[in-house]
Amino acid sequence: MTTALALRPYQSYIYGYPHKTAYRPLGPARPALRELWADEPKDALSFYTHLPFCEFRCGFCNLFTRIGAPGDLTTRYLDAVERQAIAVREALGDGEVRFATAAFGGGTPTFLSAAELTRLCDIAERRMGVDLRAVPLSVETSPGTATPERLAVLAERGTTRASIGVQSFVESEARAAVRPQRRDEVETALAAIRESGIPILNIDLIYGIDGQTAATWRGSLDAALAWRPEELYLYPLYVRPLTGLGKRTPVAEREWDAQRLALYAAGRDHLLAAGYEQVSMRMFRRADAPRTPADHACQTDGMVGLGAGARSYTAGLHYSFDYAVETREVRGIVDEYTATTDFTRAEVGRALDVDDRRRRHLLQSLLQADGMDVNDYRARFGAGPHEHFPAELAGFAERGWLDSGTGPELLRLSPEGLAWSDALGPLLFSPGVRAAMAAYRPR
Template identity: 45%
Template sequence: MTSIRESIDHHKNTGGQPPFSPRELQQWTELITANPYRNYLYSYPHKTAYRGFASPLSLEELWRDEPAESFFLYMHIPFCGARCGFCNLFTLPDKRADVHAEYVDALERQARQWAAFTGHKPYARFAIGGGTPSLLAPAQLNRLFAIAADIMGVDLSTTSISVETSPETLTGEKLSILKEHTVDRVSMGIQSFVAAESAAIYRPQDPDVVYRALELLGKYDFPILNLDLIYGLPGQTVDSWLYSLNQALRYAPEEIFIYPLYTREHTIVKPGDLLQQQDIRHECYQAACLLLAEHGYRQYSMRRFAKEEAGTSKAILDYSCQEEGMVGLGCGARSYTRHVHYASRYGVSRKATQSIIAEYVGAERYDTADYGIVLSLAEQKRRFILKAVLHSEGLPLADYSRRFGSSVWGDHPELALLVQSGFARDEEGILRLTPEGLGYSDSIGDWFISGDIREQMKEFVLP
């Protein structure tokens, strides 16, 4: 890849798209297509690039100067009934009601301190994620909405609200609470309708429980029902994958997220566990794209498919897709200002998550950030590009120039490789991935990680 790097350096700051040679283009295309699932870049920079700050940062100062016109409130509930075999998120299998209550107490203390810093701008969106928020008892679930409205100042009647759930935790009482508080999107992780496939990822799940949960959800008629499914599971075939997808389509969800299976050394299902089976993920993805299009779903990213008419009747404030102004309450939640991303420490093992949660619950003060990353101008530019180009809306080149006072092509001439390869088009000033390009979003995102961030990610050691 040295020749490509030399071409990029040669064209740096020219302001135009460099023509890469056929050999360079072939090298790059092979790099992208050889391993489409090398890394899921759901945020940039990844949390493994975070480190302890030399000295704590004042949240009052961070949020006072945040230029976002509206904010996104996220509450993280880090508890699940069981840990899935593919999960590397910050979550702890713990069903104890007293543990949940202590945690919500801490979240309320944090909210009372943060409200003074973030209450000067309205909230456009509010999400409760995890973990599994619907694992909480009804009283604790109710408290989360009270914290949002009465302490954080969220107008529940005008804010887009999303809540994550799982089939075995749903009850009529809990869904009534969501309905009462005008939740307009309920997301349920199913992953597979085939019991053997669920068992293979250490997710004990009776399909009948899933069907009952879907029937119950249908009675409450939330504006948006999202269902999550995973392809590439142990023992799965393309046919069994399409069976699960068709089962989900029976309930006509407004939104469907499809995820390729990722395994890592610190997840229960290890990468080596899948070496004996053929990698069918890309074939599953392509089959899903065709099936979902036939059922009237529009593709918005590699993972998100939705009906065009899906939405809410609320008059929701505009909120940037760049996810600045993200106010993350709870242990494990991230917060994003334009220049600083911060969170609690990152852990995956039971011992590490227990320790981090105990530290959070035992704290009295939450008014400084001591762990995260300060984004240089160069990393802000990369984030801006990634958060736009990996979605069907694409990257408006003029927006980039207004924001940074420079040209996308001048700053990152290597993006011309996307266009020359046919993975993207420059459509009237919007750099947008083609349908084929969307299928390689994970490898494209991984390729675009800066050298500095990649090095920090490599050096990270899980506690």
């Protein structure tokens, strides 16, 4: 394992590929959405709406969010979402359009009032044609906004999964992560979710917080397990430019890496012993939890995103609106979005050639604990992954990241490989994507 020591384990969260920092303005000849979607399969689309509003900004957060919503901003934002929904649904055409999964994210969707959440669901159903009660619907929430009134709306409209960002049940650790919350507020929110009847509860926790120890990490895990959540996500703490924590004194990186790896392993083993299955580096599912069958495949099926921070995916182009982290920049982008009247064209994005499509399929499949069906990859791309990426896969094998006990039809990570997912994923980025990411100037 000496070769692995030259590489740091925590390079980047892999939310999708290509990374949004590789997107660029699509120029004066912005492609029309109707043309982009004309030849795309639309029978198993994913639907996502982004709400950028939060009560406060956590110290680690580099997502596209803004604090608060002065005046009538939420109304104007929903007005824009509705205009965009009308334009996008028209662009999808008159043929078969079916949504297989849906999500409201952010930001914090439950920053909206109960009445505004009702309107949001109405937009999804009446303007986009998403049958929210017939598909898996996931909604993100927070301890301060998971109120019975809001949750009742979401439950009635078909929400199957509520995901709450707790991060730590230890108040001193929450403060260290610049996340002002009280333990009793967290417990009240969790009780409200359970009482709402939403069938799947997910709790997000973070490891690597300043002052966190093995004992306090175990305490947060046990506090979460007391609610028997169907899912738990364990995230390593990252400190990014322009975030609250990013302005603080840097920590000793190698020691921090070792701490996070140790806490990850302890958390993983504790959850496995408690009857959870590992789905990916981050995701753990209770073995007896209800399963929601989904026929959307993130590697191949398209995604339609509404809202200022949402991405949309076709096979050949990933697109969105502008992206920023710094507070003033985010406010400007949100204001520009709410003033937009023409949503018929893609603004910012990145085209995917066949090499990037292969990389995306491999990356998004391999980072799942179940691994990748090699025959499916071969049928889709004409050759096997070892023929397209011999150097990368040989390097993974040398580091002990691949499961050597599988047959030739399955490519799967070893436990060590799952632990190093945030280093493994970026090694599959194409040279062009890496160059674009490196040239991006954080703002």
